[in-house]
Amino acid sequence: MATDILKAFKPLFYPRSLAVIGASSDTTKFGNIILSALLEIGFEGQIYPVNTEGGEINGLKTYRSLEEIHGEVDFAVLTIPAPAVKSSLEECLRKGVRGVEILTSGFRETGTPEGRQLEEEIARFARRGIRILGPNCFGVYCPESGLTILPGQNFSRETGPVGFLSQSGGLCADLGQIAKGLGIRFSKMVSYGNGCDVAAGDLLEYFFADPKTRIIAGYLEGVDDGPRFLKILRENKGKKPVILWKAGLTETGSRAVMSHTGSLSGAAEVWSSGLKQAGVVQAGSAEEMIDVLYAFLYLPPNAGPRVALLGGGGAIGVAASDSLDRLGLSVPVLSPPILEKLRAVFPPVGNSLKNPVDLGNPMIPPPMLRKVMEAAGEDERIDTLIVIQILFYILYQVRHRLRMDHQPLSQFSFQPELLKTCREIREKYQKAIILVLPDIVTDGKMIDLEIEWRRERDHYQAAGFPVFKTLDRAAQALSHFVKYHQRLRAEGPSTSFAEA
């Protein structure tokens, strides 16, 4: 069964050749944007532009019809007006095309009887042996084969563990860019729009079966067959983490969904309890979804709820304590023998050692921070270390004190030494370490700080440590991660997991 679905979707994700039907030399048209994107990202198969006018587009010979193409065509990208889609699908069937993505809009989402009917008609083609993505979508991104969505010409060619499904193409376009900086890489990303044939349920099944996908995430507006969708999730519970953002759960949102993809979004309570039973991590916004995905990519499975907050400053410790408490995480007082050791090193005045550990100054040099991290690492009461470094404070102050205001900030960074410490503590105590580097200063004159922030973030990330911009976001992501694993352990491996 798993191999069936992998086989069925192969033409969509790994076509050997594809046709862009409606290819255009007008750079403002989808027919040019998608063709250019495929060329630029470096699709590895054969690309055939198709346009009734023939000639040449982007340096490629352009065919007047599919028939004119001599070789086989596995996959077709349709960017032609809605009324022309049906006859184009007929042509695809005749040519033996096995998968299409229809970028065109003007179907169910218009809310008109004509639009709905047209969509029903094209959906019928799927029963005749062709799989359809869309209409009203941005298509497929598969870095392994070099397929990309609209526009997506500069998406990463590195492949990764995340399978992403989305009713919104814009969100895919955004996520592909956001992902680059965060080191999030995809097995496949699919924008399926109105989902007249291939939709959420099928894509879930595919991702569960796909050996390249380890984590599944998605943005849903409505699901046509909700019971089937939830059944698939329940049957595969525990196999791979699933993170979903279900939008349109308010009255206003539900109306917006109807105009966007013509879907019925459903009742909030039904969705929430259904997804919970199915073990899905539920996100409430794009930011939250991405943060959770990020946590699943960077945190070790033993990242637990008992947190040591190290560094930062007083207010950040108080705020963090509030946040963690509200999210069901704890900030335990360090064990008496550990506290004793710390007290022997740090004077009582100006230092709060209990946890949060605040050394009275946000500018804690790495050797001091190492002592605190050792203590938290050693302490059996602690599962997870959150290290807070107020970068702008540290960098500007260190540089300024040294009267070197014109030197690059990277020279004053604690990162090389702190990163080394993080690695050593992780090695020694096998505990999760999260970095929080607040990135909140947006003065145009301080762009060097943003450059340095990204540089440091990249170093920590490359070593496998997640970096968050605020404590609240780190806490929220950790909380989702911890709860997911707690549920999994509480319920034991699911049947599907045991069978696998």
Add this chain to the structure above:
Amino acid sequence: MATDILKAFKPLFYPRSLAVIGASSDTTKFGNIILSALLEIGFEGQIYPVNTEGGEINGLKTYRSLEEIHGEVDFAVLTIPAPAVKSSLEECLRKGVRGVEILTSGFRETGTPEGRQLEEEIARFARRGIRILGPNCFGVYCPESGLTILPGQNFSRETGPVGFLSQSGGLCADLGQIAKGLGIRFSKMVSYGNGCDVAAGDLLEYFFADPKTRIIAGYLEGVDDGPRFLKILRENKGKKPVILWKAGLTETGSRAVMSHTGSLSGAAEVWSSGLKQAGVVQAGSAEEMIDVLYAFLYLPPNAGPRVALLGGGGAIGVAASDSLDRLGLSVPVLSPPILEKLRAVFPPVGNSLKNPVDLGNPMIPPPMLRKVMEAAGEDERIDTLIVIQILFYILYQVRHRLRMDHQPLSQFSFQPELLKTCREIREKYQKAIILVLPDIVTDGKMIDLEIEWRRERDHYQAAGFPVFKTLDRAAQALSHFVKYHQRLRAEGPSTSFAEA
């Protein structure tokens, strides 16, 4: 009464001369950092470094004691060890110093009986005619007189309408930097730490009386005299907006507060209902507090709850609709005649016109966006326009399509034309306009986008339009702003306001 408090606090905010007691030439010591900061920001009065060793620090003659100084000393900054503070305060009284800030820690916040006693002893000095800020604080920032907190050497010298009080010095240090990019300017900012004499209630009274302060914001951990504090707020209700972030309202947070400023944080319900009755806008995090403050600075009082969402893309419209609905704001369908007009201009396929208005493409050129903004401006069902521009999408795509990937992004910006449109629509319809420019791409190679984001943000801000990084944050800030004004109108002007 109002003039009394202005007079009483004058030496704290507008001293003609000040002494830094504990001045140091060691650039890692507070005694050097604060002295340098005052010199660099350009304090306009006389500065006297005081250190028992005499000599010269930062090019200034250094006095061995206050007595040695010939002129009058209005204000003293104490950065000496805790045990020396009492005798230094005696010396201040003898010299006629009328206000001090004590940066030193080692008092109540240590949690020891000795610390508490020492704090009680220094608090008694206040009854002998000197006002005390701190201990365990970062002091006062007053751009008008050139006073600054620790470190704060590069805070803005522009004065503004915000009076900020905070138990945390670190938060003041952060806010001073964050504020620069957001165009938030202060009348005064006060870090009062343990607040042994001057504390939250006094500062509130001062800010209500201070003609330079139009908006009051603050971060509280605990308030020693809660009933008095709430009474001051109630008596001044409606006079000036008050935005407070009360932290330490969870068990874990309350323990962190105790270690940080030695305060009792109090029960969440009591605070929440007390502040609500007093008409205070309650924020739950630093980010929320700053966003609300920002909204109060940039939004006109008639910014209302009925929002038109313009531009962006489908998912952003759906997510925005959900957010606004949950926050008690609405996204009304545009009036039939207005919709008719729009339908005459935009084809039905690919465009959702009802509101959110999604023109099927995040890259809506300003002339098209103007038509939509005109419609929302004209429509009586709409109070507030939120214009969404996915900058990274627009800029990279426009530049890329024009095959000009090596030109600066600013050349491809819609901002000059869109800003002009925003001004004209505001002028014509007198409605609030909010910009949402998502700023979520953090790839190190795309720093040019961040530079352009800040440039555009600054232009909109300079013209009085608020710019948010995400729709959710814009919605949350607008919701607080709208509710504040709705309550104010429902309750009519308060007695205090009528008396004023």
